[in-house]
Amino acid sequence: MNWDEFSHWGQQISNWAADYHKTLADRPVRAQTAPGEIASQLEIAPPESGEPMEAIMADFERIVMPGITHWQHPRFFAYFPANAAPPSMLAEMLVTTIAAQCMLWQTAPAATEVESVMVDWLRQALGLPDGMTGVIQDSASSATLSAVLTIRERATGYTGNRQGLNTKGALRIYCSDQVHSSIDRACWVAGIGQDNLIKLPTQGPTYAIDVVALEAAIRDDIEVGHVPAGIIAITGGTGVGACDDLEVVADIAQKYDLYTHLDAAWAGSAMICPEFREALWGGADRYDSIVFNPHKWMGAQFDCAIQFLHDAGPQLNTLKIEPEYLKTTGAEVTNYSEWTIPLGRRFRALKIWFLLRSYGVDGLRTRIRNHVVWANEVAEKIGAMEGFEITTGPILSLFSFRCPGDDAMQQRLVDALNDDGRIYLTQGMFDGRKIIRFQVGQFDTTRDDVLMAADVIREVWETLK
Incomplete structure (x- = not known):
């Protein structure tokens, strides 16, 4: 494909995209295909020769589209949304065209600096305090894993990465029984282990963690020689929207010197509305790590998760690795790949910039x-x-x-x-x-x-x- 052909098909696909969204309401929301039906229509072996885009697009319509569940359908009431407002889609087209790998400041200065400002715009929009910093992750699962690894390293004096966990004792993390399964998976991957993720019952109209049971579990663990390491709270749990009492949980964490992470992946977006903060957000400013997904309720094209950090130091101490080929010389800069697990990074901040400028908070x-x-x-x-x-x-x-x-x-x-x-x-x-x-x-x-x-x-x- 040459660039003239690219321009032609770019326009064709842009028109197709507009028509698709205009007619979404006429389609069934969930794909109506049977397992294996799509795969059975694909060739068994890759083609030896290239084919024209007309044929490829025709097969896209015939084979692929019947097997799509339409997440942008106006009557999609399942899971949580993965929204894609038009300005964010346009931003993603630009990001795909530029195709920058934004791992370091020097590999994409604009991506790094726009990210810093966009994280701060969203901090302000959610009513979080000055001084909180953050990073854009792909999803809440990655942010949660980053937080759990930080919990682990802080509890081991930042020796777990080097020495392993064999001699560190049972590191315990506490949460309610309403947390997302990504919390469990993070504990698996981090080597904490499922048995050391202590899930406690909930109570009250918001299905908040039983804080009496929480403190009792921490005291019991200390008594038998386990190592309390952190607490993961939720605002807007996936099952029924459970919301913990963030102030009381933060008080307990402070009393026992535990690192805290707040999963607000879905409901965090609603905190741009001040009227929701008093009941569901009070105390959020005290958490070491907070995650929310603008790609859920705010309209940013998937994937886009913001992890706010009260102090970036513990996470950098956990994840930063700097071989010679990644070192940056000259003035001090931020390299966001040191804040996250993947080295490679996309320019996710651009769609936030487009979105907020197009609609306003x-x-x-x-x-x-x-x-x-x-x-x-x-x-x-x-x-x-x-x-x-x-x-x-x-x-x-x-x-x-x-x-x-x-x-x-x-x-x-x-x-x-x-x-x-x-x-x-x-x-x-x-x-x-x-x-x-x-x-x-x-x-x-x-x-x-x-x-x-x-x-x-x-x-x-x-x-x-």
Whole structure:
């Protein structure tokens, strides 16, 4: 392909993208293909000769598109969103075109310096204090692993990387039973071990960690010779939106000198709205590490996670490695590859810059506030349906419900709804029962899209009764 052809097909694909988004509402939300159906249409061996783009694009439409679940669909109510506002997509086109590897300041000075400023813009938007710094990670999972590794190294006097963990004792990390599975995986990868991730019960209207049980677990571990190392708190847990009492957890961490990480991957975006901070964000400023994903609720193209750090020193002491070929001479600069696990880095800050300049913080606040209001409205409609139960009320824009019947019936309804295609929901477990999760957060959804979901649920349920 020469650059004239590239220009032609770039325009063609840009037009295709606009048409795709304009017609998304007419497509089934979840892919309706069977396992193996896509792979069976691909050639077994790679082509020996090149083919024209006309043929490639035709096969893209014929083979690939039927197997796509449409995350940008206005009636995507499953998982959490992975949004892609148009300005962030345009920024990603530029990033792909430039194709810079932004591991060091000298390999992409603009990427490094825009990243520093964008992290600070978002710090201000979330009401976090001056002096907090941060870095853009690919996802919350990577930020959490970085934090868990830092917890490990701090607890071992920064000797674990060199000496291993064989003689360090049982390093203990504490959290609630509502944390995301990425916490478990981080403890696996970091060598902490599943048995040393102490999950404690939750209580109250926000399903917060039982702080009495938390402190008791820490004291018990000290008594038997284990090594309390850190606490991971949550604001807006994946299952039902659980939110810990951040102030009290921070008090306990301070009392026992434990490193703290706050997982606010989804709900952190809502903290650009000051009215949500008092109940769900008080004490966040005291945490050593905080992660939130602008690619979830804020509209940034996936992938884009911000990890704020009260003091970058512990994480740099954990992750920084500087062979001769990566050293930077001259004036002191920031090399963000020293703050993260991967050496290679993309220019993720550009889409944040485009996004915030296009909508402004207030424009993004309006969307989030609408989603919260609409989630409460649709929860009320579902709760009024005969035999239906709201199992966990809305926390921000997430709630869960059950239809009449046992756990198997909950799954039958979820599967029937997703096969119907008009909306997309997922199941979960809470308090020993299967539930159906509902979250509102797709960037361009409307009130009509959200309230329509209750009508679809009622119609599909009638076919199962």
